[in-house]
Amino acid sequence: MSWERVLPLGPVRRSEVEDVVRQVGVRPAVRELALDPRRYTDLHADLLDSRRTTDALRSHWYVLPLAALLHATARGTTGIVDLHVDSTQQLIELTSQRPVIVHSPTPADATLTLPATIAEAILTAQTTLSEALAAGNATLAGSGVLVEALGSR
Numbered sequence: 001m002s003w004e005r006v007l008p009l010g011p012v013r014r015s016e017v018e019d020v021v022r023q024v025g026v027r028p029a030v031r032e033l034a035l036d037p038r039r040y041t042d043l044h045a046d047l048l049d050s051r052r053t054t055d056a057l058r059s060h061w062y063v064l065p066l067a068a069l070l071h072a073t074a075r076g077t078t079g080i081v082d083l084h085v086d087s088t089q090q091l092i093e094l095t096s097q098r099p100v101i102v103h104s105p106t107p108a109d110a111t112l113t114l115p116a117t118i119a120e121a122i123l124t125a126q127t128t129l130s131e132a133l134a135a136g137n138a139t140l141a142g143s144g145v146l147v148e149a150l151g152s153r
Contacts, residue, residue, distance in 0.1 A: 081111070
């Protein structure tokens, strides 16, 4: 592929394109990192061993791991869970094979509400879902076999 096809402005030498990329892409990034190094650590918050006060935390990061945990906890019981972690709300369908994220409004069989700190504690095995429910740190609402399966373990 030639540069003439990529750039509609006419023929441009490769070195000119590289110069523009360096000026537009690299210099602002270096300038930002030099002004505030905390921003760099925010980019890698999900890779750090322990969270620091400067690290970013997003409650939606817990949805997929919690979906897998709920699927394992339900042990074959199927249904829709309305999961609330802080301000994040997500519908999860627990099928017989795997959890599936639901993107359309669907009535839920169970509603699980918990703060991100408890979600992190559950996912790092500091507590269990049943312990969090018993302590009042999480709530499980609804009726039926799915609520029984999630609340009894």
